[in-house]
Amino acid sequence: MGNPYAGLTDYLAFHRVETNYRHRTECDTDVAKLRAAHRLLKETTFTPKLPERGYCHRGMYINVSTLEIKEQPVTQTMKDIFIGGRGFGLWQLWHAVTPKTRWCDPENEIIISPGPMSGITQYPGSGKSIVVTISPQTEIPIDSNVGGYFGPLLKFSGYDFLEIQGKSEKDILIFIDGQNGTVSIEECPLEPLDSHILAELLTEMYAENEADKVNISVVSAGSAADNSLIGMLNFSWFDKRRGCIRLKQAGRGGIGTVLRNKRIKAIVIRGPVVKGDSNHPADFETIAKTGIKLHRELRELDPSQCVMRRNGTAHIVEIMDAYDLLPVMNFQYGSHPETHKIASYIWDMRCTQRTNDGCWYGCSMACAKGADGLTLRTGPYKGHVVTVDGPEYENVGGLGSNAGIFDAEAILELNFYCDTYGICTITWGTICAFVMECYQRGILNKERTDGLELNWGNWEADLELMHQMAHGEGFGRIVGLGVHKMKQFFADRGWGDPALLEDIGMENKGLEYSQYLSKESLAQQGGYAMTNKGPQHDEAWLIFMDMVNKQLPTFEDKAEALYYFPLWRTWFGLNGWCKLPWNDVSPKDNHLRHEPHKIPEHVENYLAMHGAMLGTNITVEDMLNQSARVYNFQRIFNIRMGKGLRIHDKAPYRSMGPVSNEEYTSREERYDQQIIDEMGLEPAKMTLEEKVAAHRAWRTDRYEKLTDAVYKRRGWTPNGVPTYERIKELGIDFPEVLEVVEPLLSQT
Amino acid sequence: MIKVNDDPMEWRDGMTIQDILDAKKYKFPMLIVTLGEEHISKEHYSAAKVPDGAIVKVIHLLSGG
Ligand code: SF4
Numbered sequence: 112m113g114n115p116y117a118g119l120t121d122y123l124a125f126h127r128v129e130t131n132y133r134h135r136t137e138c139d140t141d142v143a144k145l146r147a148a149h150r151l152l153k154e155t156t157f158t159p160k161l162p163e164r165g166y167c168h169r170g171m172y173i174n175v176s177t178l179e180i181k182e183q184p185v186t187q188t189m190k191d192i193f194i195g196g197r198g199f200g201l202w203q204l205w206h207a208v209t210p211k212t213r214w215c216d217p218e219n220e221i222i223i224s225p226g227p228m229s230g231i232t233q234y235p236g237s238g239k240s241i242v243v244t245i246s247p248q249t250e251i252p253i254d255s256n257v258g259g260y261f262g263p264l265l266k267f268s269g270y271d272f273l274e275i276q277g278k279s280e281k282d283i284l285i286f287i288d289g290q291n292g293t294v295s296i297e298e299c300p301l302e303p304l305d306s307h308i309l310a311e312l313l314t315e316m317y318a319e320n321e322a323d324k325v326n327i328s329v330v331s332a333g334s335a336a337d338n339s340l341i342g343m344l345n346f347s348w349f350d351k352r353r354g355c356i357r358l359k360q361a362g363r364g365g366i367g368t369v370l371r372n373k374r375i376k377a378i379v380i381r382g383p384v385v386k387g388d389s390n391h392p393a394d395f396e397t398i399a400k401t402g403i404k405l406h407r408e409l410r411e412l413d414p415s416q417c418v419m420r421r422n423g424t425a426h427i428v429e430i431m432d433a434y435d436l437l438p439v440m441n442f443q444y445g446s447h448p449e450t451h452k453i454a455s456y457i458w459d460m461r462c463t464q465r466t467n468d469g470c471w472y473g474c475s476m477a478c479a480k481g482a483d484g485l486t487l488r489t490g491p492y493k494g495h496v497v498t499v500d501g502p503e504y505e506n507v508g509g510l511g512s513n514a515g516i517f518d519a520e521a522i523l524e525l526n527f528y529c530d531t532y533g534i535c536t537i538t539w540g541t542i543c544a545f546v547m548e549c550y551q552r553g554i555l556n557k558e559r560t561d562g563l564e565l566n567w568g569n570w571e572a573d574l575e576l577m578h579q580m581a582h583g584e585g586f587g588r589i590v591g592l593g594v595h596k597m598k599q600f601f602a603d604r605g606w607g608d609p610a611l612l613e614d615i616g617m618e619n620k621g622l623e624y625s626q627y628l629s630k631e632s633l634a635q636q637g638g639y640a641m642t643n644k645g646p647q648h649d650e651a652w653l654i655f656m657d658m659v660n661k662q663l664p665t666f667e668d669k670a671e672a673l674y675y676f677p678l679w680r681t682w683f684g685l686n687g688w689c690k691l692p693w694n695d696v697s698p699k700d701n702h703l704r705h706e707p708h709k710i711p712e713h714v715e716n717y718l719a720m721h722g723a724m725l726g727t728n729i730t731v732e733d734m735l736n737q738s739a740r741v742y743n744f745q746r747i748f749n750i751r752m753g754k755g756l757r758i759h760d761k762a763p764y765r766s767m768g769p770v771s772n773e774e775y776t777s778r779e780e781r782y783d784q785q786i787i788d789e790m791g792l793e794p795a796k797m798t799l800e801e802k803v804a805a806h807r808a809w810r811t812d813r814y815e816k817l818t819d820a821v822y823k824r825r826g827w828t829p830n831g832v833p834t835y836e837r838i839k840e841l842g843i844d845f846p847e848v849l850e851v852v853e854p855l856l857s858q859t
Numbered sequence: 860m861i862k863v864n865d866d867p868m869e870w871r872d873g874m875t876i877q878d879i880l881d882a883k884k885y886k887f888p889m890l891i892v893t894l895g896e897e898h899i900s901k902e903h904y905s906a907a908k909v910p911d912g913a914i915v916k917v918i919h920l921l922s923g924g
Contacts, residue, residue: 415901416888433886655887655919661865662918694921701920702891702898708920 132353132463132483136495138308142316150298152283153178159292159383160269163391165227165724166190170203171270171294173285175373176217176277180294185271192842194685196226197254198741199272200243201748204252205847207276210751214247214365215372217278223330223378224272225262228724229687230390231473233402234716235409236689238263238471240346246364246644247340247372248538248593249621251752252745253364253644256684258470258479259346259357260328263687264289264382267389279374286317289382290326302376304334307497307531310347310356313379323381324349329356330378332367333533338583339591341542342367343535350481352466357481358500359470362535363647364622365593371533385472393726401716401723406475409696413476417695421464422455423478424504424691429454431508435778436628436654438513440551440567441544442617442765443774445628449517453507457519458482476692478503485523489574492531499527502536508626509540514547515567525574532581537647538593541623543573545594548615554607561585594618614764620645620754629766631781632658633810634669637817640762641673643745643755649690651676656708670820679709681738686721693717740841743826743833744848750832751851757831760818768810772799775806782806832856861913870911877904879915889920 170183200222231237240262246253268289336342431437435445462480550565579587622645638651749755783794826837
């Protein structure tokens with residue numbers, strides 16, 4: 112047992128034809144000429160400092176309309192209630208906007224905040240930041256978790272967060288020099304937008320020499336962010352061995368679109384040289400000891416567990432297929448006979464091995480793989496040889512199987528263009544899957560798509576659509592609105608039945624679903640749609656527990672899981688941790704522990720490190736309460752912005768059950784059995800349509816019952832509003848918070 | 860008849876844990892398998908014989924994302 116492709120992987124690795132991982136098309140732009148065209152709009156100085164026990168006790172505020180640059184205090188209340196990361200981002204954003212603020216208003220902010228643990232170099236996965244803004248897609252706060260060096264370098268320059276407000280009239284960049292203590296806002300008319308070039312040029316421009324490049328990190332979007340609502344942010348780091356920049360993404364919710372709407376091309380940081388104890392923890396020894404334990408565990412166990420160090424998260428492609436969970440053709444099906452063409456052994460071969468693929472220092476899980484030597488076949492960079500970051504599982508599922516594409520090189524090219532154009536791969540995957548199904552069902556045709564034949568598997572049309580969107584042309588402009596707005600756009604023109612569009616458009620709150628099939632797991636349906644920001648799996652991934660292990664038989668069991676896991680996962684975003692080292696490797700004796708699925712030893716590691724950093728001592732209960740404060744605050748923030756109620760937690764039926772007869776037939780045995788066992792009916796006496804309808808009634812009803820149970824467990828009213836008691840108990844009963852819930856609670 | 864994660868499964872003579880995992884297509888590498896009260900480690904999947912009427916649990920740890 113173990114990795115099903117393990118033997119094959121070894122064989123292929125032996126026969127691997129190594130690509131030269133330093134070979135790529137060099138950018139020949141004259142950096143000096145670009146810089147000479149910069150016009151300094153504002154420069155100010157600050158005193159760089161290192162954090163003490165994880166905090167610098169100040170944030171940096173920059174207004175790109177007024178050019179104001181100032182320090183923001185980090186108060187004890189902020190630390191106690193909001194911890195850092197996503198908590199700080201939401202708190203700052205709350206005070207910046209009003210219920211009327213739209214994503215494109217100057218008041219909207221982008222806040223980048225690494226948590227108090229961010230920047231540890233001893234424990235794998237400790238370099239994350241969280242980015243928060245009002246999303247163009249959902250019109251509520253979005254939080255997106257991202258690696259790369261920017262967050263830790265910001266912290267080691269002396270800031271717990273960076274808060275950007277306003278809108279510039281011209282294209283600008285912000286440069287924060289944490290070595291010399293200067294911040295500048297510069298007009299930058301000539302730099303190209305696409306991230307793989309822009310980050311490379313700016314790293315070259317702002318590093319003093321070759322050795323200094325590792326101290327530079329660039330936040331940028333790409334040309335698609337100018338022409339769509341789904342633009343994302345790239346965070347760079349310099350890969351010394353490859354001699355090029357690499358990119359990690361804050362993908363979800365269109366934050367790149369907000370950046371470009373502010374006319375910011377890039378935010379560049381030059382941090383100090385990172386040292387092992389730059390965070391100045393209270394107890395360095397415990398952090399070092401805990402880190403060594405996990406490094407050893409990874410080295411010994413990863414090869415027989417998830418093989419993250421070779422394949423990254425793409426190790427689960429064939430596993431998801433085997434469990435009928437891989438999204439195929441807009442989440443209609445869960446597996447496909449051609450999955451072997453995009454399975455992990457392909458990525459094992461295609462990605463360069465034995466390189467340093469950690470997206471922050473000290474991450475021995477090193478899952479940020481790179482596929483080198485890809486010669487592009489389309490678009491503005493046709494013929495260029497490039498390095499592609501990833502692909503991660505979500506990219507293979509989203510850009511591949513969900514669009515019926517089982518061609519590894521095509522997936523790599525889609526992945527490359529998503530990154531450089533600044534497009535979220537998950538969002539693009541679900542959007543494309545939706546339009547391809549619309550094409551399949553005749554809702555779209557060649558006339559409506561400006562000539563594009565959007566058939567399943569047509570990767571050339573997929574790429575062409577992406578190039579169109581990036582450049583604001585053709586049907587690409589429509590697609591860049593996202594699934595939610597497209598449904599309305601199609602319905603307004605009489606294209607297709609609006610009810611069918613609602614069923615197959617995989618979005619909730621305006622955000623597209625990520626790439627897992629939730630139809631057969633009720634808990635996961637809640638894990639997707641009962642989230643704060645929209646259906647991203649980073650709150651709760653419960654499919655195995657629910658569907659395979661049968662550990663959650665009752666609504667209350669599912670509700671308990673939908674209480675614990677979203678809070679546990681929120682805690683990563685408060686502190687600056689990556690979730691992967693928590694559960695993509697597990698200790699040898701994990702099976703002996705109570706609740707082994709929570710990986711108790713790793714939970715203990717995190718609590719120990721939290722204590723060692725801050726000099727405090729917290730329990731699991733304390734941890735859950737820390738998260739619950741921010742989680743409930745975010746729910747109330749959603750309500751303040753016009754969402755966050757029960758109606759907004761509704762899920763599209765495709766995520767809950769079979770929409771079409773073909774979907775039903777593909778799992779007929781399972782569905783017929785459920786009609787007998789769960790509904791007490793006789794499928795043999797029913798037509799296919801009657802069976803599909805019976806399932807819809809049963810599944811929809813179960814979802815409502817789950818919603819009741821989850822809200823009760825979370826301390827919310829049946830309408831999804833946190834109760835006075837819960838708000839008070841959590842200590843977030845600030846007057847402005849109570850003011851939001853008051854009208855709703857007085858109705859109940 | 861045996862039960863695997865609460866679902867009934869046809870039993871046959873000589874059946875091993877590995878046979879169950881193969882039949883169920885349980886390919887995930889991080890599993891905790893118990894046969895009755897006994898934990899079965901990965902090295903013993905092929906040797907561990909499953910008696911008729913056995914209760915087998917195959918707990919998949921979480922992953923993904
Ligand atoms: S596990 Fe992967 S994504 Fe997480 S910090 Fe390490 S390299 Fe980055």
